[in-house]
Amino acid sequence: MSGSYLVQRLTGALITLLGVSIFVFLMVKALPGDPARVIAGVDATVEEVARIREELKLDQGLFQQFTTFLGDALTGNLGTSAKSGNPVAAEIAARLPATVQLAVLAIGVATFIGVLFGLFAALRPNSLVDYSLSAFTIGASSMPAFWLGLLLIIVFAVQFQVLPASGKDTWTSWILPTATLAAFSVALIARVTRAAMLEILRQDYIRTARAKGASERRVFIRHGLRNALLPVITVIGLQLGQLIGGAVLTEVVFSWPGIGRLLVEAIFARDFPVIQGVILVYAMMIVLLNLLVDLSYTLLDPRISY
Amino acid sequence: MVPTLSIKDLTVSFGKPGRELLAVNGVTYDVQPGETLGVVGESGSGKSVTLLAALGLLPSPPARISRGSVEFQGRDLARMDAKKVRQIRGKDVGFIFQEPLTSLNPVMTIGDQIAEAIVVHDQNIGWQKARARAVELMSLVGMPDPERLAKQYPHEFSGGMRQRIVIAIAIANNPKLLIADEPTTALDVTVQAQILDVIREAQEKTGAATILVSHDLGVIAQMASKIVVMYAGRVMEAGDAEDVLENPLHPYTAALIECAPTMESELKDIHPIPGQSPSLMEMPSGCPFHPRCRYRQDVCASRVPAYRAIGSDRHVACHFVEETAEGGRLVVPAAIDA
Numbered sequence: 172m173s174g175s176y177l178v179q180r181l182t183g184a185l186i187t188l189l190g191v192s193i194f195v196f197l198m199v200k201a202l203p204g205d206p207a208r209v210i211a212g213v214d215a216t217v218e219e220v221a222r223i224r225e226e227l228k229l230d231q232g233l234f235q236q237f238t239t240f241l242g243d244a245l246t247g248n249l250g251t252s253a254k255s256g257n258p259v260a261a262e263i264a265a266r267l268p269a270t271v272q273l274a275v276l277a278i279g280v281a282t283f284i285g286v287l288f289g290l291f292a293a294l295r296p297n298s299l300v301d302y303s304l305s306a307f308t309i310g311a312s313s314m315p316a317f318w319l320g321l322l323l324i325i326v327f328a329v330q331f332q333v334l335p336a337s338g339k340d341t342w343t344s345w346i347l348p349t350a351t352l353a354a355f356s357v358a359l360i361a362r363v364t365r366a367a368m369l370e371i372l373r374q375d376y377i378r379t380a381r382a383k384g385a386s387e388r389r390v391f392i393r394h395g396l397r398n399a400l401l402p403v404i405t406v407i408g409l410q411l412g413q414l415i416g417g418a419v420l421t422e423v424v425f426s427w428p429g430i431g432r433l434l435v436e437a438i439f440a441r442d443f444p445v446i447q448g449v450i451l452v453y454a455m456m457i458v459l460l461n462l463l464v465d466l467s468y469t470l471l472d473p474r475i476s477y
Numbered sequence: 478m479v480p481t482l483s484i485k486d487l488t489v490s491f492g493k494p495g496r497e498l499l500a501v502n503g504v505t506y507d508v509q510p511g512e513t514l515g516v517v518g519e520s521g522s523g524k525s526v527t528l529l530a531a532l533g534l535l536p537s538p539p540a541r542i543s544r545g546s547v548e549f550q551g552r553d554l555a556r557m558d559a560k561k562v563r564q565i566r567g568k569d570v571g572f573i574f575q576e577p578l579t580s581l582n583p584v585m586t587i588g589d590q591i592a593e594a595i596v597v598h599d600q601n602i603g604w605q606k607a608r609a610r611a612v613e614l615m616s617l618v619g620m621p622d623p624e625r626l627a628k629q630y631p632h633e634f635s636g637g638m639r640q641r642i643v644i645a646i647a648i649a650n651n652p653k654l655l656i657a658d659e660p661t662t663a664l665d666v667t668v669q670a671q672i673l674d675v676i677r678e679a680q681e682k683t684g685a686a687t688i689l690v691s692h693d694l695g696v697i698a699q700m701a702s703k704i705v706v707m708y709a710g711r712v713m714e715a716g717d718a719e720d721v722l723e724n725p726l727h728p729y730t731a732a733l734i735e736c737a738p739t740m741e742s743e744l745k746d747i748h749p750i751p752g753q754s755p756s757l758m759e760m761p762s763g764c765p766f767h768p769r770c771r772y773r774q775d776v777c778a779s780r781v782p783a784y785r786a787i788g789s790d791r792h793v794a795c796h797f798v799e800e801t802a803e804g805g806r807l808v809v810p811a812a813i814d815a
Binding site: 374375376378379380381382383384385386389393394397398471472473474 | 532534563564565566567568571572574576579580581582583584585590593594597598630632643646
């Protein structure tokens, strides 16, 4: 891999992040409500509100506000939470691990089950197994997370009372949020694995492998899956980004102490600095994951080199 | 002598019983140890399908052997457990395919792809020894600097080089039978001759019987001592290569020879066979070649001619072969470049 490609990709990633930060900044500006008034409280005098406006530099021009915001963000200063008064960066840092852990666990489970399902479906295309898996994946991918989450709570926490409905105190409290979060990804990964495998299994080199006398398992794994990995890895990487960002609803449903719930709480409280910070962190992670997926291609496929 | 491969009345059908299409219909031929058999025919004549089905390389379903037997050194592959056939494939029977550009795994080093052919048939050898053997095989098929090239990937090689790798895989276990399915069709003319040489050498080193499938009579004439001519899933004519090429007894063989270009022939000397070979879905009644045959009679459309022995070493499926054989030549065949 040449260094210039890496530089090129990193520059691209930075430009994307700059775009995102502009977008986030403007979006928060466009939201109804006055941050200064929120911070000052309902009883504040006009003078107090004006003082806070000045402190937050809200009286300055839009461009100047943005450069200040960007400069602070670059030094790790995402501002101060309007609600708690703590630095936004610290609030996010405290909640981020829970979100990442859950997303990684969910993608791990989704990858394992999804690839397995996809392989089985590709092994016997258009069989009963294939159709059942299709039905399952369509079902799983059609269920919104909040609905599936509530359903799981009703069944396992309320009806049978075998799993906790919220929190993250014991290992059992991970099961329902992980299942909820993984469901959609399982479906997608299974579908992509199946399609990629069916495509690969038609290739001439699969016939060559069989002509060598390789066992079906060897043909399937060493020659089939190894080649099908590229699209599957792509989906897994993109899904991980989705899971980190998409965990918002799941975190709310299961009272999971992650940044998704932090975001929702911040939105309800009109805590603009926190909203900005969380969205920026989401964007950073997704850009980073995309970069990693792209770079992983060179490891997976010798034909790709940058 | 027990033939290396003996195909008898082999019929390969696609699709569900009752609505099946016959890609191969009652094909019979065999190849003796050390001998090179050439199988000729247009595309769709079933020449590849016969061999792929014989060695269990056709996806089943939809393909299945509905009749006949395939004896490899006296053992019937058609009735053998798939696992047993797999143990023969790649070990006793090596394959060379038509598409060198796509028949190698793009994400595996070529050294490993050759070594794999050894490892899957010998649990005790281990990858390290197998890789060393792969390097030897690469120099055997004429690849320079094999040590270094073994660590490279297929996309770094030309078509000719890749076909050499495929040949190295095919001969990795000193097979008794080498099946080369249009091995030079996808290659440049200049490379074709080299690859044929490599196959010939590989054959000499291993002593393997060889079945060379080709639509190119020139290639067949160069390599084969016996010929099988196939059309629409059936054998039309078979016999000693020289005899068949010099004195074809089946009108289809004669027509094939007439349309083969030679170094001397000009465009006006080449006579393409009118019409097209039939699709599986619209197989003509009677002799499958009759719609295109210039000697056809009424009987040709109604009855399938028996495939029968003419003389000691010749088989022909034509209603009028006895008359032809006595009355002399069907055509004056153009010289086939040898």
